[in-house]
Amino acid sequence: xxxxxxxxxxxxxxxxxxxxxxxxxxxxxxxxxxxxxxxxxxxxxxxxxxxxxxxxxxxxxxxxxxxxxxxxxxxxxxxxxxxxxxxxxxxxxxxxxxxxxxxxxxxxxxxxxxxxxxxxxxxxxxxxxxxxxxxxxxxxxxxxxxxxxxxxxxxxxxxxxxxxxxxxxxxxxxxxxxxxxxxxxxxxxxxxxxxxxxxxxxxxxxxxxxxxxxxxxxxxxxxxxxxxxx
Amino acid sequence: xxxxxxxxxxxxxxxxxxxxxxxxxxxxxxxxxxxxxxxxxxxxxxxxxxxxxxxxxxxxxxxxxxxxxxxxxxxxxxxxxxxxxxxxxxxxxxxxxxxxxxxxx
Numbered sequence: 001x002x003x004x005x006x007x008x009x010x011x012x013x014x015x016x017x018x019x020x021x022x023x024x025x026x027x028x029x030x031x032x033x034x035x036x037x038x039x040x041x042x043x044x045x046x047x048x049x050x051x052x053x054x055x056x057x058x059x060x061x062x063x064x065x066x067x068x069x070x071x072x073x074x075x076x077x078x079x080x081x082x083x084x085x086x087x088x089x090x091x092x093x094x095x096x097x098x099x100x101x102x103x104x105x106x107x108x109x110x111x112x113x114x115x116x117x118x119x120x121x122x123x124x125x126x127x128x129x130x131x132x133x134x135x136x137x138x139x140x141x142x143x144x145x146x147x148x149x150x151x152x153x154x155x156x157x158x159x160x161x162x163x164x165x166x167x168x169x170x171x172x173x174x175x176x177x178x179x180x181x182x183x184x185x186x187x188x189x190x191x192x193x194x195x196x197x198x199x200x201x202x203x204x205x206x207x208x209x210x211x212x213x214x215x216x217x218x219x220x221x222x223x224x225x226x227x228x229x230x
Numbered sequence: 231x232x233x234x235x236x237x238x239x240x241x242x243x244x245x246x247x248x249x250x251x252x253x254x255x256x257x258x259x260x261x262x263x264x265x266x267x268x269x270x271x272x273x274x275x276x277x278x279x280x281x282x283x284x285x286x287x288x289x290x291x292x293x294x295x296x297x298x299x300x301x302x303x304x305x306x307x308x309x310x311x312x313x314x315x316x317x318x319x320x321x322x323x324x325x326x327x328x329x330x331x332x333x334x335x
Contacts, residue, residue: 087252161328190278203288215275
């Protein structure tokens with residue numbers, strides 16, 4: 001099999017299992033975006049132009065809880081800082097694409113990072129593989145967002161309990177990420193910080209930003225022993 | 231509505247810039263492992279805060295506790311922990327929350 005064909009076939013085969021999960025997130029996002037008063041067009045446009053599950057889900061959740069555009073933007077920027085790490089790690093693997101790497105950069109996010117970095121480690125730079133993986137995820141994300149937003153248009157959120165989908169979605173997203181003690185410490189610290197801020201000033205829009213910035217220090221503190229032994 | 235499109239524009243630029251800067255500027259630079267860890271914990275902090283803001287809702291200057299949201303979240307978390315399947319976990323969480331809301335008194 002030629003290298004190009006192998007990049008294609010491996011890219012699709014390895015992206016598909018994750019694409020199913022991304023489709024599920026996309027459905028949730030579509031439903032939640034319409035609840036946050038996005039039209040189906042703007043919900044899908046956000047998927048097309050932003051293409052970031054975490055940023056988009058957190059954006060619609062914050063808007064639903066009454067946050068301003070400014071605080072959503074600050075929180076999203078904080079979340080986006082990890083793309084700097086992903087991009088740095090993937091840069092060498094997509095470098096042979098020359099100027100096309102500017103387009104490939106659009107695909108830098110959680111799942112393409114996982115697949116791309118493991119591929120480059122094994123086989124060296126392979127921009128085509130990265131393009132196939134990111135393209136598959138992009139297609140699934142946009143289509144599932146569309147289906148979710150059209151589904152949400154057909155149902156009364158309160159009647160069917162769809163408003164519960166916001167916190168429940170975040171609970172389900174959170175669990176896979178809190179397997180290690182430092183991550184659990186971060187989540188617990190976040191609960192206490194957020195509760196404290198909400199008790200001090202109910203409904204204030206800085207709770208999420210401040211918690212997102214401060215709670216990770218609990219994880220760092222907890223992991224200091226591991227880092228010292230590493 | 232205009233705010234939504236403005237936000238989509240801002241988020242598109244901010245997200246793409248963070249990706250491009252990583253590929254173009256950060257490549258080849260050594261980054262502190264501590265900073266790397268810090269960024270990996272940021273989404274956990276933000277998602278936990280979002281859940282708390284839904285479990286404790288502001289009403290008339292005070293916080294009101296919402297059992298349906300808390301029990302729905304707990305159910306989704308348990309199903310996710312056991313099955314590792316996202317969509318079924320969300321469905322179970324919503325159904326449990328819905329039952330608590332309508333039949334929990």
